[in-house]
Amino acid sequence: MTREEEVIRAYVARYRRLFEERKGISDDLSALDKEAKAEGLDPKMLRATVKALEVEAAARDRIDQTFTAYLAAAGGTTAPDGATEGDLL
Structure with a gap:
């Protein structure tokens, strides 16, 4: 395997790992939205509040x-x- 192929494979592996992490975070945020909604809260407003606080x-x-x-x-x-x-x- 050439150095270029090794570098490409390393980047592909990093991208795959980050995409998987992003999916996990997205799933966690969806679950949090459902929990908030079950408590009678508005998830969109909670997200807007977090953004505003930043x-x-x-x-x-x-x-x-x-x-x-x-x-x-x-x-x-x-x-x-x-x-x-x-x-x-």
Whole structure:
């Protein structure tokens, strides 16, 4: 076997192992979603909460403000007190 073949086989083995680990993690997350749902919780909201907690507070505030502005501009909600549509965008 050539060095190139050995390197390729090693990479293929690593990919296979990581794909299997990813499947296991995916299965674990699915089971966790089912457990949360059985407790009456919303798995999508739990995942969103985890993602939000990974973002720094200042960045999260900017994201929330931008989302609120887009939602208001699209007619999904009213603008914050005293704000006009121009202030939001």
